[in-house]
Amino acid sequence: MIIVAHVLLILLGATEILQADLLPDEKISLLPPVNFTIKVTGLAQVLLQWKPNPDQEQRNVNLEYQVKINAPKEDDYETRITESKCVTILHKGFSASVRTILQNDHSLLASSWASAELHAPPGSPGTSIVNLTCTTNTTEDNYSRLRSYQVSLHCTWLVGTDAPEDTQYFLYYRYGSWTEECQEYSKDTLGRNIACWFPRTFILSKGRDWLAVLVDGSSKHSAIRPFDQLFALHAIDQINPPLNVTAEIEGTRLSIQWEKPVSAFPIHCFDYEVKIHNTRNGYLQIEKLMTNAFISIIDDLSKYDVQVRAAVSSMCREAGLWSEWSQPIYVGFSR
Secondary structure (H helix, E strand, O other), X not given: OOEEOOOOOXXXXXXXXXXXXXXXXOOOOOOOOEEEEEEEEEOOEEEEEEEOOOOOOOOOOOOEEEEEEEEOOOEEEEEOOOEXXXXXXXXXXXXXXXXXXXXXXXXXXXXXXXXXXXXXOOOEHHHOOEEEEEEEEEEEOOOOOOOOEEEEEEEEEEOOXXXXXXXXXXXXXXXXXXXXXXXXXXXXXXXXXXXXXXXOOOOOOOOOOEEEEEEEEEOOOOOEXXXXXXXXXXXXXXXXXXXXXXXXXXXOEEEEEEEOOOOOOOHHHEEEEEEEEEOOOOOEEEEEEOOOEEEEEOOOOOEEEEEEEEEEOOOOOOOOOOOOOOOOEEEEOOO
């Protein structure tokens, strides 16, 4: 997946690429940019740079550039400046092209392409890890005056099928400008790292940047190919269950209340689900709510267990994971 830092300019309707002598305006020849380079600037991050062609004739026109990402995933966009940042996986290699363009309302004049490439890192693909999964979780930070909440990170993976027995893996993450190496690993029976735990990170609880994770390795017998992956925080953030869940029965009214989870998101940013289980007849009731209270009419001769779970509302960020259910509370008829 590739995230481009520049605003995309979408060409509306069909665009026809014309030769200069077909334009109704005075003829102009476009030359491709020069000195096009791709530089790795961080984990899963590259900087594309180029310069205008010094032989390009100067007219009173606004030249732009079209950038085309060829691999690992195709993408293209236009820009007026001579550099572009991309967030992308790199273990499969990376290639891109750029050309000079001049466009008006109905046509596009373009130069030939200038291209550059980063080759895939050395090592057999079978030596890299597989099934990389990561989750984050938020806790209250009682040790810092700058941040009220702290985010932990836990990642697991499987050893590559062709990795020698002496292979050792090492995990790094990047969030924004911060990069850290894992210090706390879990190991398999051969002593190989297969999981990593960061109790404290530089990840922001409400952040929207991509989380980049890289796992590389070493062996005396083979080059170990690194593996990197991008994670959207909303998709891996394990929300905490609601706090202080209470349930009371008055006659046939079951009143349930709770508090928002430990989270940097404010109280209005949560959706809830309430689960009421009638243990006598097995009936299960689940209600979706945006408030922190619910009243249900019940059979006062039955016993119930009540649980609540939470998720960050789509009003505050993209839909993500539900929390675990709160511990069950038992209320109702008993002899």
